[in-house]
Amino acid sequence: MFGIADYGAFVAAIVLFLAIPGPGNLALITSTGKGGVRAGLAAGFGVIAGDQVLMWLAVAGVAALLAAYPAAFHAVQWLGAGYLAWLGFKLLTARPGDAPAITIQPRHYFRQGAIITLLNPKAIVFYMAFFPLFVDPVRHQGLLTFGVMAATIATLTFLYSLIVVLLTHHLAARMRAHPAVARALEKTAGVFLIGFGLKLALSK
Numbered sequence: 001m002f003g004i005a006d007y008g009a010f011v012a013a014i015v016l017f018l019a020i021p022g023p024g025n026l027a028l029i030t031s032t033g034k035g036g037v038r039a040g041l042a043a044g045f046g047v048i049a050g051d052q053v054l055m056w057l058a059v060a061g062v063a064a065l066l067a068a069y070p071a072a073f074h075a076v077q078w079l080g081a082g083y084l085a086w087l088g089f090k091l092l093t094a095r096p097g098d099a100p101a102i103t104i105q106p107r108h109y110f111r112q113g114a115i116i117t118l119l120n121p122k123a124i125v126f127y128m129a130f131f132p133l134f135v136d137p138v139r140h141q142g143l144l145t146f147g148v149m150a151a152t153i154a155t156l157t158f159l160y161s162l163i164v165v166l167l168t169h170h171l172a173a174r175m176r177a178h179p180a181v182a183r184a185l186e187k188t189a190g191v192f193l194i195g196f197g198l199k200l201a202l203s204k
Helices: 007-019 023-060 062-068 068-093 104-119 121-134 143-175 180-204
Strands: none
Touching: 007 062, 007 121, 023 104, 023 121, 023 143, 062 180, 068 180
């Protein structure tokens, strides 16, 4: 289909990739909890934008460049790890009344979603190694093939983000009645972000 080897498997792989717990999911949940549906969707669009940049960079040959120069990948890996750990530290050390670790303006949520995606080695590895496996070298149709893949990824990511945001917003409305629980969840999110950062920094 459009030069994509096994389109059904490609869709399934994207869904599984989205469902794997990671910084992107945490960004959606945290943004929605802080700023509501609008902020959550802004973060979701940021994730989509980051995905599109990574995909088209892979198409342009950045994947080959990073494969030839592993130090480039490790530099991105450490950048992503440091950014996630910094966000986690801000959430973990926040006190009632402090400015939020993630600002409530939707434009900032978009930027954060994009940055987390661009600096997420999990996403980089996917587009470097996994994504090219679905390009049929015989029936490949150039930009049409990549365009269909890009549109598929964007559509699935939007639908997934919408589900996560709406579920989170529903739960967040109940959490507002219990500030202690909300603070505990914020601290837990901080611990997970620091954990993600350490995991990325120590991964080979």
